[in-house]
Amino acid sequence: MLGIPTLLNILFVWLPAFTSVGLSLTSWDGIGLDQIKWVGLRNYQEIFTIYPPFWPALEHNVIWLLFFVLIPTPFGLFLAVLLDRQIKGSRIYQGAIYLPVVLSLAIVGFIWQLVYSNDQGLINELLKDVGLNPVNWLGDSHVNLWAVLVAASWRHVGYMMILYLAGLKGVDPSLKEAAAIDGASERQTFFRVVFPSLRPVNIVVIVITVIESLRAFDLVYIINGGFNGLELLSALVTQNIIGEASRIGYGSAIAVIMMLISTVFIIIYITRIFKEEPQ
Template sequence: MTGVRAPAATEGRPPKAAGGGRRGRLRQLTARDRFTLSLMAGIPTLITVAFVWVPAVASVVLSFSSWSGYGDFSTIQWVGLENYRNIFTIYPEFQPAIEHNLAWLAVFFCVPAPLGLFLAVQLDKQIRFSRIYQSILFLPVVLSLALIGFMTELIFSPTQGLVNNLTGHADHHVIDWLGDPHLNIWAVMVMACWRQTGYVMVLFLAGLKSVDPSQKEAAALDGAGGWQTFRHVVWPALRPINVVVLVVTVIESLRAFDIVYVINKGTDGLELLSVLVTDNIIGEASRIGFGSALATILLVISLVFIVPYLISMFRKDERA
C-alpha cells in the first residue's frame, strides 16, 4: 500500500503569513506600532514642508511682486513678470553670476566627482592605513565654508600667502590671486574642490561597501581585468549612489555662498546667484520680490540638471 507524500516544494517551509508580502506585514502591526510609524514619518515630513516647501512656494509667488519686506502683506504690489524682465535686461550683475555658477558646476563635475570616485576605489581595496587616509581626506568636509574662505585668504594672499611664497612671487611680480577678477574665482574653486572631494569620496565608499564581493570574484574567474570588473560589475551597482552624488554636486555648486562672501562679499569677479539673492533680500536694498525672482531662477537651474537624470534613472529601474 503506497502512502501519499506531501509535495516536495512545501517541505521544510514555514507557513506564509496571511496576505503575504508587504501588505501582510502591515496588517500584522498593532495600532501602537502604526501610530509610532506615523509619527516617525509624519513629523519629519511636516518639518520639511514647513521649512523647505512652504518658503520655496512663497518665494515663487513673491517673485511676481514688488515688496520691501516692511509692513504687512497689504503693501505687496503685484508686478507680473517685471522682476524677471529687469533681471535679464538691466541687472548687470546677473550675467557674470550665471557664468560663475555654471563654471562652478562644471568644475565640480570634472574634478571632485571623478577624483572622489578614484580615491574611494583605492581605499576600498583595504590598503594599509586606509582608515587614516579616509580621516585625513574627509577632514575638510568637517570645516565650514566660512572657515575655508579664511584659509583661502591665507593661502592666496598676495604678499603673505603660501602660493606666492612657494612660487617666488611674494616680493617681485606679485600675483593678486584674490583681487584679480580673472583669477579669484579659480583660486576659490580650488579650495572648494578640496573640500568637496572628501564628501564625494565618502559617498562612493558607502556605495562600494554594498557591492557583492562574489560578483567581483566571478568576474575575475571569467578573465575580467580590473577596469572591466569596475565597468560591468561595480559601476552598475553604484547607480543609486550616482544619483546622490549628482544631487549633492548640483546643490553644493549652486548654493556656494560663505566662501566667496568671506573674501570680498561676492563682488569683483566672485558674483554668484546665492550672493545676489542675499544682497537683494536682506541687504540694504531689501527688495523681496526681486530677490525671490533670483531665487526662483536658481531653483529652476538646479531642477534642469536634477529632474531629467532622476527620470531616466527611475525608468531604468522600472525596466530592470
C-alpha cells in the same frame, strides 16, 4: 511620529519656497506689507533682459558645476577606489580626506585665506622663493573664481569619496570574481562591472553636485571677505534681499530660478529611484 517632522518640513521648506514664488511676482522693499505691489512676471523679464549681473552669475555657476563634475568628483571616485582596496592606514586616510567636510566653513575659509593672502600667503611666499611675482588670487577677476573653486574642491573631494566608498562596499564581490575568471583586467573590471553597479550612487552624486554648485555662497563670501565682483546666483539673491537697495521681488525671482533648476535634477533622481524599485 510623522506629524512633527512633516510640520517642520512644511514650516521651514515648503512655506518659504511658496512664499518666495509669491514674492517674486511683486515689487517690495521689505518695509511695510502695505507697500507690496503686484507686478506679475516683470521681475523675471527684467532679470533675463536688462539685469546685467544675472548672466555672468549664471555663467560662473555653470563653470562651478562643470569644474566639480570634471575634477573633484572623479578624483573623489579615484580615492574611493584606492581606499576600497584596504591599503594600510586606509582609516587614517579616510579621516584626513573627509576632515574638510566636517570642519565649519568659517575655519575652511580662514585656512584658504592664509593660503591665498597677498602679503604672507603660502602660495605667494612660494612664488617669491622661486623669483616670481605674487598674484592677487582673490582680487583679480581673472583668477578669483578658479582660486575659490580649488578651495571648494578641497571639501567636495572628501564628500564624493565617502559617497563612492559606500557604493563600492555594496558591489557584489562575486561580480569581480566572475570578471577575473573570464580574464578581465582590473581596468576592464572597474569600467564594465563595478562602475555600472554604481549607477544609483552616480545619480545621487549628480544631484548633490548640481545643488552644491547652485547654492555656492558661504565659502565664497568667507574667503573673499565679500564677493568682490565674483557674481554668483546665490550672491545676487543676498544682494537684492538684504543689500543697500532691498528688492525682495528681484531676489525672490532669482531664488525661484535656482529652485527650478535644482528641481529638474531632483525630479530626474526621484523618477530613476521609482523606476528601479521592484513592482
